[in-house]
Amino acid sequence: MSDEVDRSVLPIRRPPFKGVANQTLGGSEPDWGLIGHVKPPEGAPNILLVLIDDAGFGNPGTFGGPVATPNYDRMAAEGLRYNRFHVTAMCSPTRAALLTGRNHHAVGMGGIPEFSGAFPGYSAMLPRDAAPFPKVLKENGYSTAGIGKWHLTPEGEQGPAGPFTHWPNAWGFDYYWGFLAPEAGQYDTMIAENQKFIGVQDGKDGKPFYFPEAMTDQAIDWLHGVRGHDGQKPWFLYYSTGCSHAPHHVSKEWSAKYKGRFDQGWDRLREETFERQKRLGVVPADAVLTPRNEEMPAWDSLSENSKRLFAHQMEVYAGYSENADHHVGRLLDAVEEMGELDNTVIIWIWGDNGASLEGTPTGTFNEGTMVNGLPLTDEEQMQLALKWGGLEAWGTEMMYPHYSTAWAWAGNTPFQWGKQVASHLGGTRNPMVVRWPAHITDGGGLRSQFTHVTDIGPTILEIAGIPQPAHVDGVGQQPMTGVTFTGSLTDPDAPEHHTQQYFENFGNRAMYQDGWWLSMRMPRTPWRLDPELLKRFAPGVWNPDEDPVELYYLPDDFSQANDLSASHPEKVKELQALFWEEAEKYNIKPLLAGFSPFFGILPPLGSQTTTTYYGDVQNVAPGCVPRVYNHSYTISADLHVPDDGAEGVIVADANHLGGFALFVQDGKLKHTYAFLGVFEYRQESAGELPTGDVNVQMRFAADEAKPATPGAVTLYVNGEQVGGGRMDHTVPFGFSGYSGLDVGRDNGLVVDRGYAGQAPFAFTGTVKKVVFDVAPHFDGKDELALHEHAQQAHTARGINA
Amino acid sequence: MSDTDFDVVIAAYLIPDLAQNDFDALVGLVKDKQLTVEGVVLVTNDAGGNVTVKETGDHLGRKGLEIGGGVGLVVGLFAPPLLASVVVGAAAGALAGKFARHRVESGLAEKMGAALPPGSAGIVAIYDRGKTGTVDAALTSAVRKSVAPVDGGGTKKLKAALAEAQAGMGG
Numbered sequence: 001m002s003d004e005v006d007r008s009v010l011p012i013r014r015p016p017f018k019g020v021a022n023q024t025l026g027g028s029e030p031d032w033g034l035i036g037h038v039k040p041p042e043g044a045p046n047i048l049l050v051l052i053d054d055a056g057f058g059n060p061g062t063f064g065g066p067v068a069t070p071n072y073d074r075m076a077a078e079g080l081r082y083n084r085f086h087v088t089a090m091c092s093p094t095r096a097a098l099l100t101g102r103n104h105h106a107v108g109m110g111g112i113p114e115f116s117g118a119f120p121g122y123s124a125m126l127p128r129d130a131a132p133f134p135k136v137l138k139e140n141g142y143s144t145a146g147i148g149k150w151h152l153t154p155e156g157e158q159g160p161a162g163p164f165t166h167w168p169n170a171w172g173f174d175y176y177w178g179f180l181a182p183e184a185g186q187y188d189t190m191i192a193e194n195q196k197f198i199g200v201q202d203g204k205d206g207k208p209f210y211f212p213e214a215m216t217d218q219a220i221d222w223l224h225g226v227r228g229h230d231g232q233k234p235w236f237l238y239y240s241t242g243c244s245h246a247p248h249h250v251s252k253e254w255s256a257k258y259k260g261r262f263d264q265g266w267d268r269l270r271e272e273t274f275e276r277q278k279r280l281g282v283v284p285a286d287a288v289l290t291p292r293n294e295e296m297p298a299w300d301s302l303s304e305n306s307k308r309l310f311a312h313q314m315e316v317y318a319g320y321s322e323n324a325d326h327h328v329g330r331l332l333d334a335v336e337e338m339g340e341l342d343n344t345v346i347i348w349i350w351g352d353n354g355a356s357l358e359g360t361p362t363g364t365f366n367e368g369t370m371v372n373g374l375p376l377t378d379e380e381q382m383q384l385a386l387k388w389g390g391l392e393a394w395g396t397e398m399m400y401p402h403y404s405t406a407w408a409w410a411g412n413t414p415f416q417w418g419k420q421v422a423s424h425l426g427g428t429r430n431p432m433v434v435r436w437p438a439h440i441t442d443g444g445g446l447r448s449q450f451t452h453v454t455d456i457g458p459t460i461l462e463i464a465g466i467p468q469p470a471h472v473d474g475v476g477q478q479p480m481t482g483v484t485f486t487g488s489l490t491d492p493d494a495p496e497h498h499t500q501q502y503f504e505n506f507g508n509r510a511m512y513q514d515g516w517w518l519s520m521r522m523p524r525t526p527w528r529l530d531p532e533l534l535k536r537f538a539p540g541v542w543n544p545d546e547d548p549v550e551l552y553y554l555p556d557d558f559s560q561a562n563d564l565s566a567s568h569p570e571k572v573k574e575l576q577a578l579f580w581e582e583a584e585k586y587n588i589k590p591l592l593a594g595f596s597p598f599f600g601i602l603p604p605l606g607s608q609t610t611t612t613y614y615g616d617v618q619n620v621a622p623g624c625v626p627r628v629y630n631h632s633y634t635i636s637a638d639l640h641v642p643d644d645g646a647e648g649v650i651v652a653d654a655n656h657l658g659g660f661a662l663f664v665q666d667g668k669l670k671h672t673y674a675f676l677g678v679f680e681y682r683q684e685s686a687g688e689l690p691t692g693d694v695n696v697q698m699r700f701a702a703d704e705a706k707p708a709t710p711g712a713v714t715l716y717v718n719g720e721q722v723g724g725g726r727m728d729h730t731v732p733f734g735f736s737g738y739s740g741l742d743v744g745r746d747n748g749l750v751v752d753r754g755y756a757g758q759a760p761f762a763f764t765g766t767v768k769k770v771v772f773d774v775a776p777h778f779d780g781k782d783e784l785a786l787h788e789h790a791q792q793a794h795t796a797r798g799i800n801a
Numbered sequence: 802m803s804d805t806d807f808d809v810v811i812a813a814y815l816i817p818d819l820a821q822n823d824f825d826a827l828v829g830l831v832k833d834k835q836l837t838v839e840g841v842v843l844v845t846n847d848a849g850g851n852v853t854v855k856e857t858g859d860h861l862g863r864k865g866l867e868i869g870g871g872v873g874l875v876v877g878l879f880a881p882p883l884l885a886s887v888v889v890g891a892a893a894g895a896l897a898g899k900f901a902r903h904r905v906e907s908g909l910a911e912k913m914g915a916a917l918p919p920g921s922a923g924i925v926a927i928y929d930r931g932k933t934g935t936v937d938a939a940l941t942s943a944v945r946k947s948v949a950p951v952d953g954g955g956t957k958k959l960k961a962a963l964a965e966a967q968a969g970m971g972g
Contacts, residue, residue, distance in 0.1 A: 305942045308816045382815055382944040390815050392848055392920035 005038075010131070010139040010472045012038050038141040040234055041465035045436070046344040047137070047236040048335065049456070050328055051098070052321075053091070053149060053183075054245040056355030056426070058270070058413030059321060063350070063431040064277030065411065066261065066269060067321040071329035072433060075348055078443045079435030080489065083282045084554075087353055087453045089420050089427030090505045091182060091245075092124070092151050094352040094453055099132040099152075099171060099238075101457025101468075101480035103502070106130065106586045110504065111594025113154045113166075114182065114623065115795040118603065121587030122594050124154045126166055131472035133457035133480075135172025137236045140466045143226045146173040147219045148240035150180045150192075155623025164195050173238070177218045179211075181622065181738035183367075184242050186211040186249035187397040188655075188748030190619055190740050197619040197740070200748040210251075211242055216327040220334040227338055234464075239331060243324040244317060246356065246367045246402035250395050254319030255312075262314040265299025265307065266410040267292065269314075273413040281446055282431075283414055288561035290416045295525055296406040297361060306362075306378060309385070313363045313403035316395040342437050345463055347456060351430035354418035355411035357526045359402035365394070366657045366677045367402045372733045373530055374676060388657075388677060397749055400657050400677075405527060414559040422505040423521035423550075425560050436463075439489050447488050449496040450512070450554075454482030462486045481586075502582040507537065507544070507592050511579040517560065518575035519550040531792075534598045544591055545576060597791030605787050609775035613651075616744035616767065622734060625653055625741045626772035628660070629793065630732055631705040631786050633775075635662055635698045638768040641691045646765030650696065652742055655749035656680075658735035662698050663746075664689055664763070665755060669715055669722060671698050672752040675729050682752070683713050685722035694718060700727070707732040707789055733793035743770050807839060807951040808933060811966045812924045812943035813917055817845050819942035820922035821855070826939045827926060828858040836935050841926035846917040855922070927951065 005012055019031035060069040062076045063083070087094040088104050096102075096109035104110055105121035113124040126132070138144045146168045153166045158180050168176035177193050184190065188200045189211040203209040204217070219239055226235050262269060270289060277283035292298070302310070328348070335341045360370050362378045365385045369376055376384070385391070389398045412418045415426035422428060432451070437443070461468060462484045469477055487494035503510040507522040524533060536542060551565035551572055565572050583589045592599070611626045626633070637650045645667055652661035657677040663670050667688035673681040689696070695718055702711040708731070714724040739748055744767040745760040755761040775783065814820035824843040830836040841858040917923050924943070928936050930950065940946060947969030951962040 303942070304819060305816065305944070308819065379944070386813055386815055386916075386918065386921060386944050388918075390918035390921040393918060 007140055007467050008470045010136065010469045012139060038139065040137075040141040044142070044234050044464040044466070045438070046234050046335075046340055047142075047460055047464070048331075048344050048346045049236070049238045049460075050346070050348040051095075051238070051240045051352055052324055052350045053241055053243060053352055054356045054419060055321065055351035055430070056408065056411030056413070056418060057351070057415060057429050057431055058273045058277065059244070059355060059411045060325070060350050060431060062433065063282050064273050064280050065413070066258075066273065067318045067325070068257070069322065069325040071325045071332060072348065072350065074329075075332070075346055075435045076433045076444065078437060079346065079433055079440055080442075080445050080447050081282060082432040082434065082447045082449075082451055084448050085349070085430060085432035085451045085453075086428050086501065086503075087349070087351065087430050088503065088505055089353045089422035089508065091352050093505060095150075095152055095240075096126070097453045097482075098349075098352075098456055099134060100126070100130045101133055101454050101461075101482045102130050102478055103454060103481045103586045105504070105588045106478060106481065108587075109152070110588060111506070111795070112182070113152060115594065115597065115791060116154050116156070116603075117593045117596050118601070119587070119590060119593040119596075121589070122596075124166075126152070126171070127478075128473065128475045129478050131469065131477060132171045133461055134236060134238065135472065136461060136466060136469055137464065138172045138174060139469075139472070140464070141233070142464075143230070143233050143235040144173050144237075145175040145219070145222045145235070146171070146178065146238040146240070147176070147222070148178040148215050148238075149184070149242050149245075150176070150178055150240070151182050153180050155621070158197075158621035159624040160196070162195070167195055169194055175222055177222075178215060178240070179242065179738060183245045183247070184211065184738035185247055185397065185400065185655075185749065186242060188739070189214075189242070190621070190738055190748065197621065199619040199740075212323055212327045215239070215241070216330050219331055223334060223338065227340075236460075239328070241324050241327075244321045246359070247400040248313075248316045248320045248395060248403065249397065250316060250320035250323050252392070252395065254323045255316040255395050256319070257322065258315040258318040260311075261318070262311040263307070265302075265311075266296075266314075266404075266406045267299045269410045270413045273410070277414065284558050287414060287558040289414045290559050290561050292406070292409065293416065295361070296409055299406075305382065309382060309391070310363060310404050310407070312391050312394055313359075313401065314407045316401065317403050317407065320395070344436075345460070346433070346435040347460070348433045348435075349430060349453075350432070354415070354421070354427040354430065355408035356402070356419045357405045357408045357417070357421075358419065359404055359408070360527045361405050363404035363407075364402050366400045368400060368658045368676050368734075368736065369678070370402070370527060371737070372658075372676060372731055374678070384677060398656075416560060417521075418526070420505060420508065420526040421521060422503040422508040423510045423519040427505075427508070428503055428510070434489065436489060441490065442492065445492060447492060449485060449488050449494065450498050450501075451485050451488075452482060452498050452501050454480065455485050455498055456482065458482045458484045459486050500578075502579055502586070502588070504583075504588050504591070506594055509544075509579060509591075511575040511582070512554075513575060513578060515553055515555045516571055516575060517552045517554050518565075518572060518579070519552070519560070520544065520547050520576075520579070521550075522547060531598060534595065537592060537595070538599055542592075549576075551575075595795060597788060597795055600788065602788055602791050605783065609773060611772045611774075613743045613770045614768070616742075618740070618742045618745065618747060620741040622654075622736055622738065622740060626774050627790050628700070628772070628774060629730065629734070630702070630707050630709055630789055631774070632702045632711065633700050634773045635770065636773070637662065637696050637770045639694045639696060639763075640766040640768065641689055641694050642765055643691050645691065646689070646763060647761075648763035648765075649742070649744065649746040649755075649761045650763060650767055651744075651770045652746035652751050654735035654739040654741075655751055656753050658731055659739070659751040660735075661746055661751035662696070663752070663755065663761065669696050669717060670752075671713055671715060672754075673713070673727055673730070674735075674751050675727075676731060679729060680752075681713070681725065681727040683715055683723050683725040685715055685717060687722060689717060702730075705786055732789070743767055806930045807927050808930045808936075808948050809925070809927045809951055809962045809966050810936060810940070810946060810948045811969075812940045812947075813945040814922040814924070814942060815944050816942065817855075817920070817922035820845070820924055823940045823942055824856060824858070824924055826941075827924070827936065830935060830939060831858060836932045837929040839927040841924065841928075843922065843924055844917065845922045846919050848920050850919045852917070
């Protein structure tokens with residue numbers, strides 16, 4: 001297909017038949033042009049877009065950080081480093097902006113897909129007038145694949161009933177393999193392939209499964225497949241790692257490389273990083289290192305115990321991050337081996353937001369404790385770390401670790417704050433490397449044009465010679481709000497095109513224009529989401545324009561160290577007003593719509609209170625698991641037990657760091673409830689399970705319908721009470737962000753370590769059906785209160801992603 | 802206080818060399834006569850999961866090999882098979898204090914091994930109850946501590962106290 005093709009309307013129209021069709025073949029003339037496929041413009045290169053998760057400007061060695069990143073170094077040496085590239089301060093918003101080329105609120109992703117809010121900017125529903133650029137590439141003849149973390153599908157749609165309009169295929173990917181969740185265990189990742197969950201996979205060659213390795217293998221296999229099928233067709237590969245988001249899972253082989261490397265602490269690490277950044281030139285010589293916020297402790301104030309534990313947390317994070325670089329390197333090697341490296345544009349962004357502050361000041365053995373609002377002291381964290389295997393286990397599947405807040409701050413050197421904090425560069429400025437040797441002549445060069453994640457789509461389309469379409473699938477398109485930075489690839493002094501940009505995530509906001517940056521930070525630390533704190537932001541209480549402001553002039557102040565707000569009040573007002581104009585234009589209003597459940601703005605009550613699973617339903621995504629939290633519920637299962645008895649899991653959700661399992665072991669009916677790795681509650685029947693057709697039930701009677709309610713468990717067999725016990729604590733928000741529910745087995749990491757050696761401990765009889773009743777005896781008031789809490793829980797679970 | 806009133810403390814550590822520091826401090830207190838102990842041991846569980854009695858101290862504040870075959874009562878708590886790997890060698894020799902010659906088959910070693918994950922360490926000490934504050938202050942880097950009284954010098958009492966202290970390490 002020639003470039004005369006009208007690419008402004010997608011799908012591209014089928015060319016008219018130019019042959020002749022008579023009544024018979026006699027005299028008919030074929031037109032083989034009908035059989036061809038849409039082709040991209042001549043010379044359109046392959047595109048590899050790499051996105052690292054939850055990492056800071058000062059993490060990779062390429063930008064002066066402590067993490068060895070030889071492959072990033074190599075790409076930078078042969079390409080360009082961009083040191084004023086910006087993202088939103090949150091995961092899903094950045095990904096939506098990245099793939100659509102439009103501001104995140106404009107495509108409904110002002111919040112996160114765990115909670116769909118009832119305002120256009122927060123629905124998490126990709127509008128049809130914002131076709132993602134992968135779809136544009138696909139419709140223009142590219143082969144497209146997305147491999148790795150996704151986190152753009154509304155949680156309630158992540159099941160076999162769909163709809164699938166927000167799954168990766170619908171965003172334009174021919175092939176998808178990865179996880180839809182905000183985060184995932186790297187050893188038992190619940191994998192989705194295209195439009196189906198295929199669950200936890202086995203490792204290769206007898207080795208345990210490890211997601212970074214597996215996703216790279218998948219990416220390489222896909223490339224090999226495409227090239228084997230079509231020797232010419234350009235491809236677009238979106239390779240999106242789970243690293244370096246929590247859980248920080250990596251083998252000791254990698255973390256051991258960093259042993260002792262962080263004993264100096266985060267204060268000194270920032271200074272060291274800053275010095276390297278200046279030497280590398282990624283930070284200007286006149287830049288100033290910003291000071292530590294009082295919310296983070298001075299390293300020297302810590303006990304020796306804390307220092308040692310915290311240092312190890314960072315060793316694991318660094319090893320995990322270097323491992324990600326290693327696997328990208330494997331992918332690059334594969335592309336090179338195919339002889340296509342130099343015809344591939346590589347855009348590698350190190351972090352979809354700044355490094356995560358969500359580990360709380362102590363760091364945590366299980367991020368789920370923070371997500372569920374369970375405050376743990378330094379001492380308790382250490383005790384629980386000891387319980388689950390001590391320092392040797394930090395990085396293994398036994399924990400779901402996240403490092404201390406202050407390590408994230410150090411990872412965001414030289415800036416203030418980090419993830420979630422859209423008002424400051426610590427949350428929004430991340431490294432980017434671009435390699436395209438055919439056009440970049442000053443390999444190793446530095447680019448300092450202000451660029452933004454929305455610019456990636458327009459730039460890729462321009463490189464491919466493909467216009468932004470005016471219509472897609474019959475729907476007129478919003479123009480992309482990003483602008484191309486293609487000019488800067490060849491010209492270090494290319495004019496800056498992205499001169500204005502708003503930033504907003506969960507109330508933290510900034511307005512940038514022509515070098516000026518107005519920071520408007522809500523007085524809320526990212527690791528606190530408690531209702532008491534949020535009261536000050538309630539409707540009628542919070543006036544955003546009364547939030548403290550800081551004003552920076554970035555051309556002279558790379559790191560935001562010199563607040564000019566007091567001396568430039570007129571500029572403050574000007575940018576405040578401009579922010580509200582942008583808010584109107586891009587659906588940012590109302591602020592905090594992503595938090596609306598915390599302020600009583602709720603979706604309609606659902607009517608389904610029972611869920612029935614027939615047969616061995618597996619890999620039910622967390623957002624689709626019956627919500628058993630904060631109230632009474634029952635699980636009833638119809639079984640067939642053979643004459644010689646049976647054992648195994650009847651139904652299980654999540655794992656030992658939060659979850660429940662109803663199972664049969666040693667002939668007895670057992671129930672285990674894992675309270676976030678802090679407590680385990682176990683009940684079992686007094687006698688053995690009978691044979692034949694058997695009904696078993698687990699009834700949880702909450703003391704009252706309230707968050708984290710205690711209550712009593714009673715076990716029944718064929719209607720007769722056979723055992724039970726108290727549970728003094730229950731999980732208020734959610735067990736796991738990624739691990740699913742399984743009937744008839746316990747896939748992945750198991751709930752009760754007592755059967756870990758037999759995992760997945762499949763039931764040896766037959767599970768005919770399992771029925772959850774999550775509202776056995778509510779009154780209307782209870783139901784509404786719990787509905788409100790459930791919506792808050794969705795929001796809380798997603799905010800850390 | 803009766804001269805047979807002791808407490809037993811079990812302390813667990815995330816970081817073995819911090820346990821060593823605390824062990825040294827504890828033995829130093831004994832040597833300086835600020836504390837009376839029946840015995841104290843430092844136990845490590847290495848990265849490979851091998852539980853070992855790393856060092857011992859006796860009622861005179863003598864450590865490890867300095868005290869030859871007499872390794873104090875507390876080592877006796879670590880009944881075979883653990884003793885096979887005790888670095889101080891023949892542990893069944895002379896024991897000191899009120900509990901001399903009591904080989905308490907407490908199972909403590911196995912339980913300590915279970916409580917101490919690979920790469921961690923623990924201290925067990927039996928000391929004069931009047932010095933609880935002193936001992937507590939010395940075990941500065943312990944992540945978990947559990948104390949139980951030993952009322953009287955009999956084996957049964959000691960076993961009961963150990964069981965109580967072990968129970969306190971759970972959860």
